[in-house]
Amino acid sequence: MKKDNLYLFTLLAISLVVFLIGYFAMVYMEKESNYQVLQFQIDSGKREAQEIATLVSNQLSHGLSREVVIQNLQKSIEGSNLEKGFISMLDWSGTGICHPDPQEIGVKNRLEASYARPLGNAIHTTEFYELVTNFSHGGEKDAEANKTIGTEIIFLYPVKNSDWIIAAHANVARIHEQFEELKLNLLLIYLLASATISLLALVMVRFLGSYYEKALEIKNEKLAEEVLSLTKLNSDLYDLKNQLNKNVEKDSQNGLEEGTNKIKNRLLTYSKDKLISIRVDDIAFINTEFSLTTITCLDGQKHSSNSSLDELMNGLDPLYFFRANRQYIISVKGIYEIFKYGNNQLKIKLNPASSKTIIISKNKVSEFKKWLNY
Incomplete structure (x- = not known):
């Protein structure tokens, strides 16, 4: 019974230590993984916006009309996957000129609310992380399309020799979902790994405990034999003294x-x-x-x-x-x-x-x- 209690308390102690360490490790890994995802999104959007801005600027410098340049860009980005990051072009007032969703052309974006200020500077990873983690799916609704607005401009880059701005967008709603999925997966891995480590540790404790218990039992048996031998020697000594006194x-x-x-x-x-x-x-x-x-x-x-x-x-x-x-x-x-x-x-x-x-x-x-x- 004492051994069972010892193993139970050992399991509880090991589990507590493993779960605590594992929890803080999971939180750290989750945050670092999210930071890496966001930094990749920022770098990707920044690189794409700069490339598009350079391409548009070159077309203008080669004498193409503004209308042709807008048509070419619209054709290249129209139908892009909005589930991830995408590129749009705005004028200096924030009105959409080119957008993967044609319905967004002519819609004015709130540049004053953008996290990419000033021009040419991308949103900081920490700000982006707070933006995603604080995102709510029950956010504001578009009055005409009746859909949730879940994108945010993370980088603005001007087109040379024009009043246009290339904007890199990030789908905050989708990124938030990815964060939740990652958190759930890490939580499952954390629970399974912690439980496995605790059980394996208990098995090892029992195995090592049984090994040393056997060795201790053998040692105790030898000690008992020696005690009996010494007891007999002292008993013989006592008997011999009595015999000496009588003889x-x-x-x-x-x-x-x-x-x-x-x-x-x-x-x-x-x-x-x-x-x-x-x-x-x-x-x-x-x-x-x-x-x-x-x-x-x-x-x-x-x-x-x-x-x-x-x-x-x-x-x-x-x-x-x-x-x-x-x-x-x-x-x-x-x-x-x-x-x-x-x-x-x-x-x-x-x-x-x-x-x-x-x-x-x-x-x-x-x-x-x-x-x-x-």
């Missing part, structure tokens, strides 16, 4: 008398200038450092010995004493607790504590376990 008075019956098997019950030590005999049962551990052998008793008292660890070990009962390493001999009574250490090693905690950490190497771990479980 202290029966050593002679088990063939461990001093002089028979060379197992000593007492050791002769010295402290400063005094010779002291201590019971083997009172020893916690024996260690050597800088060629000096020290015997530490359970009560914390320390005594010195002239014998080496090898010599002392030969006289100690192997049931109750263990050679941990080259520096330490430990008594079962002196072991307080056993811990796992490193890779297949054990760390021994003594009571009283030793000055150095006592480590049972992996080569002697098996021997140590058998000693505790004897």
Whole structure:
């Protein structure tokens, strides 16, 4: 149940981040795409208007009458697709002279409302964008034709040696529809992409989660086995201590008398200038450092010995004493607790504590376990 909640919250968090980032990215892409469309429309209209103005000016300069020039231009542009941008010719009062729709000839355009002022300068992309986005399909109606006016002059260019002006028109209504279609398409792509990314992210989280969960389970199993092993070692240590306390008075019956098997019950030590005999049962551990052998008793008292660890070990009962390493001999009574250490090693905690950490190497771990479980 906790895992399900974790995956649910993960999905919600990922979805929130993806949807937020995706939304702002979509808005940015939509605006940039619209700007590029409008800039293309402006450049196209500007180029076409300048070319038409140059053509008309050349015809006038070659001696063609104004009427012939108007007829030629009208024939070339009449019937042009009004769904996109188109070209018309006006006089300086704004009255249409040539237009793709013959019904617009003679109709006066409101040049003062044009976004292309002054002459020769096209509408700015930002202004064009605001014009398109603020366009309403329920706009003003033409009284005679009863149709929606949805075009706007975006560029005006004068014809040399005449009082004519070439106007580049843009169908704002159609561009507005294109913007809406683009917005809808981007929205659908945004929703589908965000949902797909969120689901794929969830799948990856679950896949990686399951992989690490398996690894964690294996690690926990190994840890549980090690805990059981350490628990058993400490249990064996406890049992061995109890056995030692019960068998202290029966050593002679088990063939461990001093002089028979060379197992000593007492050791002769010295402290400063005094010779002291201590019971083997009172020893916690024996260690050597800088060629000096020290015997530490359970009560914390320390005594010195002239014998080496090898010599002392030969006289100690192997049931109750263990050679941990080259520096330490430990008594079962002196072991307080056993811990796992490193890779297949054990760390021994003594009571009283030793000055150095006592480590049972992996080569002697098996021997140590058998000693505790004897």
